[in-house]
Amino acid sequence: MVEYRRCLLGAALTILALVTSPSVLAAKTVIGSKAFTESVILGELAAQLTKEAGYDVEHRRQLGGTRVLWSALVRGDIQCYPEYTGTLRTEIFASQSVRNDDELRALLARESMWTSKPLGFNNTYVLGMRRDRAAELGITRMSQLASHPTLRFGFSNEFMQRGDGWPGIRQHYGLPQQNVVGLSHDLAYRGLAARSLDLTDLYSTDAEIVHYDLTTLVDDREFFPAYDAILVCREDVASAVRESLDRLGGRIDEMTMTKMNARAALDREPESQIAASFLREELGLASDVKVESRSARIWRRTREHLAMVGISLGLAMLVAVPLGIVAFHRRGIGRVVFAIADILQTMPALALLVFLIPWLGIGYAPAIMALFLYSVLPILRNTHTGLADIPRDLRESAEALGLPRIARLRYVELPLAARSMLAGIRTAAVINVGTATLGALIGAGGYGQPILTGIRLDDTKLILEGAVPAAVLALLVQWLFGWIERRWVTAK
Amino acid sequence: MSCAIAFEHVSHRYLHAVAVDDVSLRVEAGETVALIGPSGCGKSTLLKLAAGLAWPQQGSVIVTDRKLAPDNVLEIRRRIGYVIQSGGLFPHLSAVDNVTLAARFLRKERQWIADRVAELAELVQLPRDALDRYPSNLSGGQRQRVSLMRALMLDPAVLLLDEPLGALDPMVRHGLQEDLRRLFKRLGKSVLLVTHDMAEAAFFSQNIALMREGKVVQRGSYRDLIDAPAEQFVSDFVKAQRGLHAEALDG
Structure with a gap:
């Protein structure tokens, strides 16, 4: 009995240690960026300029798509992010039919948002094909696509949905193609190269256009609006920061942006370094960039990952164990509880994360909440099973000793x-280690971060930098629980 | 206290079957009563009713002069020692922790507990080193001795024993039978003992209650059951129990 108590105490201390480890976010200016290279570079520029203005800054990179960034901005989880006027007009204010950028600025002001001066380039959407394929079919303009109904289209997932994306183009140009798939923007290039796709959406400043020898089709019926790059901030951002950010106004032309994109995507230069050299050369700022060593990076991500897994698991134990006990003693409640837990378990992780953003914002909170929800069912079920499997004569022997219900439960x-409960906790922990890699999508960091960046940059080494520690951690968790079970729980 | 256990017109039904049907039975203080009958006759259920592990739909159960009710059941259970066929020892606790669990919960003094354990180990003749072992490392006989110690720990007035020797091999069983009978005499406890073996019932008590289909058909000594059977079933049951012995001797 004493050993059992010590086991509980140990578990409680571990959780406490994990809960207190993630650095509490101080009042910092947080810059967000979308999950593609150009946005990360622009976010890095904004972050370094904010720091230059004397403010504490954090860059939460590659958070996701427009919707995620916009709602994070509205909630105040981030203060600024790079955006394109066309995207705001057609995605965020689609219902208001905004005619020009002045109207857009007024609309944003009504939402308590501030926009920087245009940065100097228009990164419009274009449709691109392999040069040889386009020549073979004689296609140079978008209207010609209508006479090639069997072409295979692959669009970035956001483009598939957007008003200024595929649904709009299809209508505007009357396109008949049926073979249309959604995929990650960075993978689309590889699809084109491998000839498994004929056409994809591109950003006009993408470095890959030259690298993969692609040709872009002329928008001959003028479907795409202008996508002037700007920085959108909340109005409550300090004026010194705004002034600093406005120094970028008109300084980045299309050529400059394309070159910076090429340095990141093709030469694998860190975005922070690219931004620093731009600021040094163009604005004369002596921006120093500290590049974290690999071991420091891995250690930081390990802490982030452990914090997510540990806190969510600890909370799940606190909730699921008592719930399992109640579910066992009250069958009616049990049925309801299991029905809800089952439904939660079948929800796709990514969908759950995105649902949680309007409520919990981005970062640790929604990631931990999602992992918590996934951990509840295995612990709940195993607690219930563990109790239900106790032989009746043992249960009655405990009753016959005159012990009250709480004491019977405890002793x-x-x-x-315990063995069954521990197995449930172990299952939840291992699942969590894997699922927590998705936390990087919503700014919670962890081992998912290099995996995401690695996919974006087609960099296997970077992917392994996240995948290998995640696998090792999963094995460690297995081993740790095996040890706890042997040490404390094994029936003598 | 004149009466240790009294069942007064007690009936208990499970979902689809009647287990105990209008039974009235008394166990006087210091008396040992053996409950016997074919399996499924309701004898174990009667024992559970006495320990408050099941509740009668009709009638009342009185233990140590108090009517068993939800608000006094915990207290009354502490005046009862309950031993079952499998021993019911908790596998995650050592023998001594099994024995002392209830006493520790009730915050008995440490010295009192140690003295009591020593006294009981001697009484049931359990080797001292067996006390630190876990149930899986004890022999069948040792397990039942530990279970008996656990039942006796709080010095109960009443012992409820549900086939306590049923799972033991014949040699061990014989030894324990002797020990148990001596122990009952010496402690003067009131005992209600369930068995399906007529010889064992007769060995422990002059006071046998034979049950069939939830009812007590006859109460009396072994002699009474043979000489003056209340109905044909009593003779059949006694004969069936003697059968193999008799045939082996005659043959």
């Missing part, structure tokens, strides 16, 4: 169910 039933 007899829970210890007897």
Whole structure:
């Protein structure tokens, strides 16, 4: 009994240590960026300029798509992010039919948002094909696509949905193609190269256009609006920061942006370094960039990952164990509880994360909440099973001793169910280690971060930098629980 | 206290079957009563009713002069020692922790507990080193001795024993039978003992209650059951129990 108590105490201390480890976010200016290279570079520029203005800054890179960034901005989880006027007009204010950028600025002001001066380039959407394929079919303009109904289109997932994306183009140009798939923007290039796709959406400043020898089709019926790059900030951002950010106004032309994109995407130069050299050469700022060593990076991500897994698991234990006990003693409640937990378990992780953003914002909170929800079912079910599997004569022997219900639970039933409960916690922990890699999508960091960046940059080494520690951590968790079970729970 | 256990017109039904049907039975203080009958006759259920592990739909159960009710059941259970066929020892606790669990919960003094354990180990003749072992490392006989110690720990007035020797091999069983009978005499406890073996019932008590289909058909000594059977079933049951022995001797 004493050992059992010590086990509980140990678990409680571990959780406490994990809960207190992530650095509490101080009042910092947080810059967000979307999940593609150009946005990360622009975010990095904004972050370094904010720092230059004397403010503490954090850059939460590659958070996701427009919707995620916009709602994070509205909630105040981030203060600024790079955006394109066309995207705001057609995605965020689609219902208001905004005619020009002045109207857009007024609309944004009504939402308590501030926009920087245009940065100097128009990164419009274009449709691109392999040069040889386009020549073979004689296609140079978008209107010609209508007479090639069997072409295979692959669009970035956001483009598939956007008003200024595929649905609009299809209508505007009357396109008949049926073979249309959604995929990640960076993978689309590889699809084109491998000839498994004929056409994809591109950003006009993408470095890959030259690299993969692609040709872009003329928008001959003028479907795409202008996508002037700007920085959108909340109005409550300090005026010194705004002034600093406005120094970028008109300084980046299309050529400059394309070159910076090429340095990141093709030469694998860190975005922070690219931004620093631009600021040094163009604005004469002596921006120093500290590049984290690999071991420091991995250690930071390990802490982030452990914090997500540990906190969510600890909370799940606190909730699921009592719930499992109640579900066992009250069958009616049990059925309801299991029905809800089952539904939660079948929800796709990515969908769950995105649902949680309007409510919990971005970062640790929604990631931990999602992992918590996934951990509940295995622990709940195993607690219930562990209790239900206690032989009736043992249960009655405990009753016959004259022990009240709470004492029976504590001294007899829970210890007897401990092995099953621990197995449930172990399952939840291992699932969590894997699922937590998705936390990087919503700014919670962890091992998912290099995996995401690695996919974006087609960099296997970077992917492994996240995948290998995640696998090792999963094995460690397995081993740790195996050890706890042997040490404390094994029936003597 | 004149009466240790009294069942007064007690009936208990499970979902689809009647287990105990209008039974009235008394166990006087210091008396040992053996409950016997074919399996499924309701004898174990009767024992559970006495320990408050099941509740009668009709009638009342009185233990140590108090009517068993939800608000006094915990207290009354502490005046009862309950031993079952499998021993019911908790596998995650050592023998001594099994024995002392209830006493520790009730915050008995440490010295009192140690003295009591020593006294009981001697009484049930359990080797001292067996006390630190876990149930899986004890022999069948040792397990039942530990279970008995656990039942006796709080010095109960009443012992409820549900086939306590049923799972033991014949040699061990014989030894324990002797020990148990001596122990009952010495402690003067009131005992209600369930068995399906007529010889064992007769060995422990002059006071046998034979049950069939939820009812007590006859109460009396072994002699009474043979000489004055209340109905044909009593003779059949006694004969069936003697059968193999008799045939082996005659043959």
